[in-house]
Amino acid sequence: MNESKAKADLQRYLQGARDALVWKLEGLGEYDARRPHTATGTNLLGLLKHAAGVELDYFGQVFGRPCPDAPPWVGTEGEPNHDMWAGADESRADILALARTAWAHADATIAALPLDAVGRVPWWAEERAEVTLHQILVHVIADLQRHAGHADILREETDGAAGLIAGNENLPSGDAAWWAAYRERLERTAREAEGR
Template identity: 60%
Template sequence: MKADLHSYLKGGRDALLWKLDGLSEYDIRRPLTRTATNLLGLVKHSAAMEILYFGVVFGRPFEQELPYVGDGAEINADMWATADETRDEIVDLYRRAIAHADTTIEALALDEVGRVPWWGDAAVTLHHVLVHVIAETQRHAGHADIVRELIDGAAGLLPSNDNLPPADESWWLDHRQRVEQAALDASRRSD
């Protein structure tokens, strides 16, 4: 069971990192939603979550303190990259956070208990934390998929398996127009 959970976590991590491939500095940092969701910020946030949930929760401190999380941190500072933070630094941080998390996952049993200070010091098992972080990572990978599609049209699960129907660009344009027309028709009926 632990191997299955770990596999789903790894899949979300891979998808999240893939979304950065081939994009400019501007595009990986661009805020494309009202809440400023951006690709590099999603990776930075995910690194912090891995460090917190698989480090702090189980008393396994990470090698580096993150100034953008915890008491006194600026609100939402983990969700975007400053101009001084490089892509390489953030991706490297995420990879080191993953290695740290993987060490915790491999070392502990699923019923090992840790404490989550930001949940009122709640006691949780590694199993609970794994499920929580899988859900969060996959959710952010979905955000990244949409943001990446808004940037350059690239969509899908992974470069080797996009998990999309086999179709050419003209099919997608027709499909989008068909969905748009259905939305317009439905709105006219309800007005």
């Protein structure tokens, strides 16, 4: 496989995760976009903010290509989980703009460098700190897809909206009654298995 084809394949998966994170915010009010769903505070807008920071760090700092438009918290230690939530002074539009800035910067890095370009991840252990663009693409895709999965669950918990991406939900086409029966079947099965 030639390099341009490999890059295109990797970027397609990267963009898929980006799009999923944005889609999971569509149609929600400010509260539902920000509210913590888990004991660790996981929230939809925070996932998008975190993903933007990940791209700015890995496709910027790691390859000596810092983004001039990155917010000051990118690449810093800061307060624990500072990138996992949006403050009241950070609008959803601000976080979406940050994400689009991160995407453009990451895409420019990917276009400018060969897949075997060497970078350094200063926050990783020294023995694995030296990386290639290919490694970082795979790492960031895995990270963003993981967070897209988190977003899937949070959104379904919020208002029942589920699916892979707009126009391709990748779910059976059952109505509410079908899904209720399906869920009840799974509940019965779990109770039967527990009782054995």
